[in-house]
Amino acid sequence: MSAVLEVASVGKAFRTYRSELQRVATWFGIPSRPAEEHWALRDVSFAIGRGESVALVGQNGAGKSTLLKLITGTLQPTRGRVAVAGRISAILELGLGFNAEFTGRQNVLHAAGLMGYPQEQILDAMPGIESFAEIGDYFDQPVRTYSSGMQMRVAFSVATAFRPDILIVDEALSVGDAYFQHKSFRRIREFRDQGTTLLIVSHDSSAVQAICDRAILLDAGAVLKDGAPDDVMDYYNALIAERENASVTVQKHESGREQVISGTREAVVESISLVNQRGEPVEFIDVGERVELRITVRCNADIERLVLGYMIKDRLGQPVYGTNTFYTEQSESALGSGERVHYRIAFNANLGVGSYSVSTALVSTETHLVNNYEWRELALTFTVANLSHPTFVGSAWVPPLIEVKR
Known part of the structure; x- marks a missing residue:
């Protein structure tokens, strides 16, 4: 697979100088020590192949936006290089730099022109852009009258009016309503199926795991993990949960996936099993079968309150069902070190055919x-x-009562 995007040992520093003269001197290669220097990115390297779908994840301040600006050419790296093969279309900020006084139609002409498309081609595509945005008469009203969702509709419509070699979508898409989000992701999938390379920034693990082949986790300006979306998102969630005296460990699970365990270990899952109605541990069950999840928790310290949460996930790591004893009003209080709590969670496995996993949380x-x-x-x-x-097909067993008349 040939790379359409290569980021090689990239670093980006933002510098503050004591005077404008010192800054100008650096343009001519004259060394000048900055008063302040902040490295947003350090030694970032990865390559993305043609037609590959990659998610870029990380907490706020991790360097995601800076990296995207380097890839699109809005910023230049302080060190390293970024090589792009093909046309990029990117939605990095709400509105794509729209002029608030221009109409939606005028902004489309302007934005698509900046993307390098000739006016004749833009005009030919205009009816499709207007139709996809679905904002009615507002398309010919000033953008200052738009809601953020309407701006997103027009921005996405113009950015995807022509299929690019590389499509970059930042978190800005999250401001759209549910209907337009579904519509947008359908177009993104179509581009992916037609060979467009995708780079998507999102905190939505379901979207990442549904669309992407791979995920890259940025933390403090460096690549912390690069791999399968479910493994990376598991690690990312553990990283978010990490607190003082907590730790994150990764080990190979018997399924072949990476198992992430994090926390202070003040309480741990000592044992977990799935049993049938005869009380026998099972690994294979029938659709709709009544089963019981049995979990034993051991306290390694005095704990004021303990809540058990669990989540059933499909083979892609997407949530199917989850709850916890806080919501069911069954929290345990005043537990001593060495004490054990036993949980029995009975349910009908109204799930589709496939493999599933259970994640647990002690909080x-x-x-x-x-x-x-x-x-x-x-x-x-x-x-x-x-x-x-x-x-039947699908991830849920929802048996219907079908009535047919002639």
Whole structure:
């Protein structure tokens, strides 16, 4: 697979000088020591192949926006190089630099012109852009009258009016309404299927795992992890949950995936199993079968309050169902070191055919962002087979009552 984008040992420093004369001197290669220097990126390297779909993830301040600006040429690297083969279309900021006094139509002409398309080609594409945006008469009204969602509709429509070699979509897409988000992701998938290389910045693990072949995690301006989307997102979630005295470990799971475990270990999952109605541990179950998840938690320290959460995920790592004992009003209080808590969670496995995993979280409230005692991905895996029901497709068993009349 030939690379259409290569980032090689890239670093970007933002510098403040004591005077404008010192700054100008640097333009001519005259050394001048800056008063302040902040490195937003350090030694970032990766390559993206033609037709590959890659997610760029990381917390705010990780360097994602700076990296995208280097890739699109808005900024130049302080060190290293960025090589791009082909035409890039990018949605980095809401509105693509739209002029608030211009109409949507006028801004489309301007924005597409800056992207390098001739006016005749833009005019030919205009009806499709207007139709995709679906903002009605507002298309010929000043952009200052638009909501942020309407700006996003026009921005995305013009950015994707012509299929680029590389499409970059930043988090800006999240401001759109649910209908337009679905419509946008459908177009993104179509571009991907036609061979466009995708680079998507998102905190939405479901979107990342559904669209992308790979994910790159940036942290403090450096590449922390580069690999399968589910492994990277698991590690990213653990990183977010990490707190003082907490740690993140990664080990190879028997399924072949990477298992991420994080937390202070003040409480840990000592054992977990899935059992059938006879109380027998099972790895394979029937669609709709009544099963029970049994979890034993051991406290390694005195804990004021303990909440158990669990999440069932499909083979791509996307959430299928999850809850916790905070929401069910079954939190445990005043636990001593060495004490154990046993949980029995019964449910009907109304799931589609496929493999699933269970992740667990031990926390003190409804979120892992307060006290993360333990966050364990791939705590358990199991497989669902259709042994006794009519054939169906999908991830959920929702048996219908179909009435047919002639």
